[in-house]
Amino acid sequence: MTQVCSLLIIALSVIYFRWCLEMKIVSVKEIFKGVFVVTDELGTERLATRNLVAGVSVYGERLMNFQGVEYREWVPYRSKLAAAIINGLKDIRISEGDRILYLGIASGTTSSHISDIIGPKGIIYGIEFAPRPMRDLVAVAQKRKNIIPLLKDARKPYEYAYIIGESVDGIYADIAQPDQSEIFIRNCRMFVRTNGYGFIAIKARSIDVARPPEKIFEEQKKILESNGFRIEEEIRLDPYAKDHIMFIGRWKP
Amino acid sequence: MWLISTIVGPVILDDNGNVISYKIYGKEKPSLSEVIEGIKKLEKKECPSEFETLIKEQNIDRIKTDSEIIAEILKGTFSKLKIEVVYDGPELTEVRNGVHKFLERLFGTYEKYVEFANATLVEITRDKLREVGEEPDKMIIQAITMIEELTEATNALMAHLREWFGIVFPELGKIIDDHRKFATIVYEIGNPSRLSAESKDREEYVKKLEQILGNKKTVDRILEALETSAPVKITDKDEKELRSVAKLVLDMFNLRDDLETYLQELMEDTCPNLTKLAGPTIGAKLIRKTGGLRQLALKPASTIQVLGAEKALFRALRGKGTPPKHGILFTHPFVFRAPWWQRGKIARTLASKLAIAARVDYFSKEYIGDELWNELLQRVEEIKKKYAKPPPEKMKRPKPRLREKKRK
Ligand SMILES: C[S@@+](CC[C@H](N)C(=O)[O-])C[C@H]1O[C@@H](n2cnc3c(N)ncnc32)[C@H](O)[C@@H]1O
Numbered sequence: 001m002t003q004v005c006s007l008l009i010i011a012l013s014v015i016y017f018r019w020c021l022e023m024k025i026v027s028v029k030e031i032f033k034g035v036f037v038v039t040d041e042l043g044t045e046r047l048a049t050r051n052l053v054a055g056v057s058v059y060g061e062r063l064m065n066f067q068g069v070e071y072r073e074w075v076p077y078r079s080k081l082a083a084a085i086i087n088g089l090k091d092i093r094i095s096e097g098d099r100i101l102y103l104g105i106a107s108g109t110t111s112s113h114i115s116d117i118i119g120p121k122g123i124i125y126g127i128e129f130a131p132r133p134m135r136d137l138v139a140v141a142q143k144r145k146n147i148i149p150l151l152k153d154a155r156k157p158y159e160y161a162y163i164i165g166e167s168v169d170g171i172y173a174d175i176a177q178p179d180q181s182e183i184f185i186r187n188c189r190m191f192v193r194t195n196g197y198g199f200i201a202i203k204a205r206s207i208d209v210a211r212p213p214e215k216i217f218e219e220q221k222k223i224l225e226s227n228g229f230r231i232e233e234e235i236r237l238d239p240y241a242k243d244h245i246m247f248i249g250r251w252k253p
Numbered sequence: 254m255w256l257i258s259t260i261v262g263p264v265i266l267d268d269n270g271n272v273i274s275y276k277i278y279g280k281e282k283p284s285l286s287e288v289i290e291g292i293k294k295l296e297k298k299e300c301p302s303e304f305e306t307l308i309k310e311q312n313i314d315r316i317k318t319d320s321e322i323i324a325e326i327l328k329g330t331f332s333k334l335k336i337e338v339v340y341d342g343p344e345l346t347e348v349r350n351g352v353h354k355f356l357e358r359l360f361g362t363y364e365k366y367v368e369f370a371n372a373t374l375v376e377i378t379r380d381k382l383r384e385v386g387e388e389p390d391k392m393i394i395q396a397i398t399m400i401e402e403l404t405e406a407t408n409a410l411m412a413h414l415r416e417w418f419g420i421v422f423p424e425l426g427k428i429i430d431d432h433r434k435f436a437t438i439v440y441e442i443g444n445p446s447r448l449s450a451e452s453k454d455r456e457e458y459v460k461k462l463e464q465i466l467g468n469k470k471t472v473d474r475i476l477e478a479l480e481t482s483a484p485v486k487i488t489d490k491d492e493k494e495l496r497s498v499a500k501l502v503l504d505m506f507n508l509r510d511d512l513e514t515y516l517q518e519l520m521e522d523t524c525p526n527l528t529k530l531a532g533p534t535i536g537a538k539l540i541r542k543t544g545g546l547r548q549l550a551l552k553p554a555s556t557i558q559v560l561g562a563e564k565a566l567f568r569a570l571r572g573k574g575t576p577p578k579h580g581i582l583f584t585h586p587f588v589f590r591a592p593w594w595q596r597g598k599i600a601r602t603l604a605s606k607l608a609i610a611a612r613v614d615y616f617s618k619e620y621i622g623d624e625l626w627n628e629l630l631q632r633v634e635e636i637k638k639k640y641a642k643p644p645p646e647k648m649k650r651p652k653p654r655l656r657e658k659k660r661k
Contacts, residue, residue: 097363099353106619123367131382131522132618138378145371149378158340161320162295163374165259166356167349176621189341190319193350206624209631253341 025066032092034117035085038064038071047074047082049116053143058112072116076240079110080174080201083240089248090233093197097121099168101191103154103183104128104175107136108147114172115144122146125164129153154183157190170197171251176206181223188229192251198229204243213243221247228253255348256308256318256327258295259356260370261288263304265311268344270351274311276303277359288373298322300330308334319345389523390545396516397537403509407432410502414439418495421445421485424478428471433506437465439499443492445484448476526610529622530603530629531585538581539607550615557611558582558604582607587633594643595636602632 024041028048031037038048048064048071055070057063062073076083085092094100098118105111105126114124124147128134134151141147152160154175168191173184184200192198202220204213217234225231230249237244254273255266262277277283278291278301291301308316308331315335318324324336339345360366411432418435419426422445429435442448447458462472487495513533520533524546527536542560543549549557559566561580569576578597582588588600606629613621 106617120367121362121364123363123370130525130618130620132614134378135382136618138375138382141371141375145368148367148370148374150374151378151381158320158322161340162258162323163260163292165257165264165349166353167346176619176624178623178627186340190345191349192346194343194346203624205628206621209624209628253343 025064025071028066028069028071031085033095034119035074035092036071038066038073040064047076047085048072049074049113052116052119052146056143058140059107059109072113074113079113080237080241080244080246081110081113081172081199083237083244084199084235084246084248086240087235087237089235092117093248094118094170098123098170099166100124101164101168101171101187102126103171103173103187105133105137105147105149106130106174107133108140108144110172110174111147112140112144115146118146120146123148125150125160125168127152127154127160154187155179157187161190164191167191167193168196169193170199172199174201176203178207180206181220185224185227185229188227188251189253194251194253196251197248198251199246199248200224201237201241201244201246203241204245213245217245224249254313254316255345256304256316256323257348257352258304258318258320258323259352260292260373261356261359262291262301263307264352264355265307265313265316266348266351266355268348270347270349270354272351272355274307275355276307278303283359283369285369285372285376288369289376292373292377295322295326298326298329300326305330319349389519390540390547393516393519393523393537394541396512396519397534397541400509400512400516400534403505403512407502407505407509410498410505411436414495414498414502417498421487421491421495422479422482424482425475428474428478433503434465436499436502436506438462440496440503441465443496444487445479446486448479449484450480524611524614525620526614526622526625527607529626530606530610535581535585539611542581546611546615550611552608552611554601554605554608557608558600587629591633591637592643595640598636598640599633602636603629606632 025038026041027039029037034049036048036050038046046062051063051070051072055063057072059078061075064071064073074082076086094114094117096117096119099122100114100118102111102114102124105128108126111124111126118124126137126147127150128137129152131151134149137147137149141149150160150163171184171188171192173180175183177183180200180202184198188198202217204216207216207220221231221234224247228251230252231247232250233248235246235248237246255268257264257266261283262275264275265273267273278287291303294301304327314333315337317337317339319338319340321338324338327334327336356366357363360369414436415426418439425438425445426435429438441461442458446452447454448462449455452458459472459476462475463469466472516537517533520528520536524536531539539549539557539560540546543552559577559580562577565574565577568574579588579600582600582603585603587603588596591599606625610622610625613619
């Protein structure tokens with residue numbers, strides 16, 4: 001009994017101690033509009049966005065307060081967009097009030113941060129065809145009004161074209177399918193306004209397990225560019241996501 | 254002119270994206286319940302009345318739209334309307350930009366539209382997810398067990414039916430291997446004398462037989478057999494009972510088909526990755542063996558590899574015999590189609606991929622099935638190449654132990 005008690009006390013004090021340590025934020029720097037680097041007392045820097053839904057953590061990420069504003073840590077190991085930012089993305093492109101089509105939104109890890117950036121005047125149409133992550137996403141969307149859950153197959157844009165209706169400013173694709181680039185283009189054609197931006201995360205192994213990633217990335221790049229997607233930045237996501245690349249560019253058909 | 258369907262209803266725009274007319278689900282303002290009803294109709298490929306009124310009002314005879322679904326629905330309702338499906342191009346972009354401005358105007362601010370869209374789709378999606386059910390593991394376990402029981406029972410009944418009908422017309426059993434076709438013939442034709450030259454409805458029954466078999470050759474063989482070996486005469490009572498047994502077996506076959514479809518859907522919803530690699534049956538058996546997807550996800554690959562071969566495993570642990578190389582996984586085509594010396598290695602690779610699949614299904618819930626499948630294919634190819642030849646004599650397959658239960 002005493003053992004259990006003392007263990008509990010130790011555990012609690014460790015948690016409290018860490019909480020005290022980590023929650024002391026000394027500075028916040030805005031690196032892109034809506035994207036911040038938060039520095040704590042120990043000098044640890046963390047990527048973060050301003051929390052649209054105060055007090056709620058989406059995937060277990062830290063919440064941090066500084067001068068009355070709550071920030072949510074944006075974990076690069078969990079979100080490829082965070083990994084791209086840390087690995088040197090030059091321009092985030094996404095801004096307040098934007099309309100975005102998200103292919104493979106899963107349970108909403110990355111999109112929750114995009115939701116922070118675009119704010120209540122923006123919209124994310126989130127396509128996901130697997131029911132289980134969708135269940136988690138719906139819970140997120142109930143709090144984040146700018147996320148629109150659509151249980152649909154990204155391969156068949158005509159099955160949600162009749163719901164979305166409008167055009168979008170940007171598209172984000174992370175569906176880890178062998179024909180992802182074709183799917184991406186198909187969706188660009190239907191929904192993305194001319195000059196709209198696009199992000200596509202490509203995992204070499206989901207396209208071909210045998211060939212070297214560099215070859216695969218070159219090929220995918222060709223498919224994208226020859227179809228009207230002008231690539232402006234390409235960023236490897238290692239070490240956060242192994243053998244992944246993100247292409248960022250504009251839709252100029 | 255373009256017809257674009259939006260969350261709030263159909264909108265007609267000109268080629269520059271100017272709104273010509275629209276109809277919303279609801280009276281003046283979009284109403285949540287009516288919008289949900291409208292979208293559900295579209296998802297069922299039915300035409301909401303708002304589409305009909307809009308097109309009739311505008312007196313349109315040709316229209317462009319960007320969704321095959323909408324085109325299909327309209328074609329069903331307006332047979333004369335010329336519909337062109339265009340899913341790219343600058344005009345479509347302009348039109349969709351026009352729809353954006355329309356939505357903003359309709360709601361006063363775009364933010365209000367966003368909130369409305371969220372409320373609508375959260376509701377619709379929750380509804381769809383509800384169809385997925387709360388305790389899929391338990392349903393999976395019951396379904397696979399029922400399928401197995403049904404298979405066994407139908408096989409036993411079929412054996413008896415064949416024996417029974419064999420008294421009447423033994424050749425039929427030899428010609429028709431397929432259980433279902435056999436039972437259908439017994440049920441639809443019954444007394445084989447209906448097919449004989451003396452029968453007055455001969456033609457009708459021969460036609461029936463052709464329909465069942467879809468193959469003239471087999472029909473001819475049956476008719477030939479009938480001529481050479483005059484079947485035993487049976488009474489109407491005999492025929493009636495034979496036919497009702499055949500009917501029962503056929504119903505059981507159909508029930509099993511339904512259950513299989515049900516299991517497949519359940520498995521694809523609950524654990525799409527596992528299902529992609531293992532197929533619904535083996536996947537379900539693995540879940541049953543461990544008691545649930547969670548338990549399966551927590552098992553190491555080495556355990557998954559021999560699930561279902563516990564007897565052999567314990568025997569090996571007691572120092573008798575070699576450890577098993579596969580249990581349930583033996584029934585996977587990759588394993589049983591391979592030559593015996595490759596089976597253990599393939600089963601190990603398969604098990605390691607299944608372990609990943611089950612974990613992803615349980616924990617992160619993403620779909621990476623196609624990728625895992627490709628990896629698996631590649632590994633299997635490697636094994637086939639590397640171990641193309643059987644191993645040398647001394648390592649030859651151990652003789653099966655006498656007491657080992659024969660596999661079905
Ligand atoms: C790598 S995860 C996405 C993670 C997410 N982007 C994030 O960072 O939070 C890929 C997702 O795409 C989904 N997916 C794969 N193919 C799809 C398709 N054809 N249509 C819709 N979703 C798909 C999978 O179910 C999975 O949830």
